[in-house]
Amino acid sequence: MKNDIQEYLDYVKKTGSRLSLYREISDFFNVKSALYPGSFIDIDPSLVIENVTYVDNFKGAVKFFKKNTLAIYDYLDKNKEYNSKCKINFISEDYTNDLIVDEVDLIISQYAGFVAQYTKKYLKSGGLVLANDSHGDASLTNFDKDFMLIGVINGDNIIDETELDTYFKLPKGKIVDLDIVRKKMKGLKYTKKPTNYIFRKR
Template identity: 55%
Template sequence: MNRLNVDQEYIEYRDKIGDRKDLYDLVARKYDVKRVLYPGSHIDIAPSLVMPHAIYVDNFKGAIKFFRKIELIQEYINQNKEYDGPCDIVFLGQDYTEDLDIEPVDLIISQYAGFVGQATKKYLKTGGILLCNDSHGDATLARYDDDFEFNGVIGKNNKIISTHLDSYFVLPGNQTVDLAKVNEQMKGPKYKISANNYIFRKIS
């Protein structure tokens, strides 16, 4: 895999999943994030474009193969990053539910990769941020986790909304959320109002 292949593979993947760089940049700036953990990242290296220290974790063969050329990835990042100083990238080719030999981080990113927040919150600093969606129910579990405080959602045009948060995670007919069902099915419930991404702060 040469430099062109690295660039092309990432760009093709980015175009497939959508460019999340602005999302990550918004959160990084708002919460002064320097060090991020991205379990189940696949090859979404957009965090490194806006945050200087990133740890990617994925046991998918395609991701492991991609990150073998980490020097070429760093070269791409250094030419496209939006901060001063060098980028620091670590890749762990393993299941994120296994022990990770890392220092605490400021931010954990959870995107379509299971219960990331629950499995890795021990690596998040107190006061740190969990950015997650609810595709597999990760946001729902965080909402009912005493270790987290619900701080906001990402609205349209990548804006953080921190008002009227009691409108979220409400089921039709004011039904009670069945957390056991969420855990079993790995799917977020259909709430009255939902968001693409949710923000939680670790409080304990």
């Protein structure tokens, strides 16, 4: 019988698993709930976080979640790394629209535009954003007065909380122009480029 979640397994194989990244964040900060706007079908966060809301308006993602709900729960129940019940919610919406969601401990921003800017209102005070800078979301979050950078993550998926003032610096002391980031929807060529950044909402 065809595995209903084979599409997800193939996707993780293709993109590379981010499970150890999500595990590190979840364990380190005791994350219990997350919002993942622009998730596509990356359900790995639910293996380590008990309550995750996924948001995507791409029809492939909508179909995956709607068609395979039982298989997704079955897979997560068998493979999750926590004892409590797994809770997932999928919202087939543009995340820039108003969403009906409870406040969460963590927002996940991976290759999906300016996620944190549009969804920070759903983050608890003191909550976290995990973002890469592929689309410039980490850049915008870093210079947003609502957030402070509290850690970075490199290829080893270990959180580094040291020398945080050395990130988001351009060569030769050039000034960071966020209008360029917004226009190009792309991170800049900083002197140091960790794979991911962690921000705390003030």
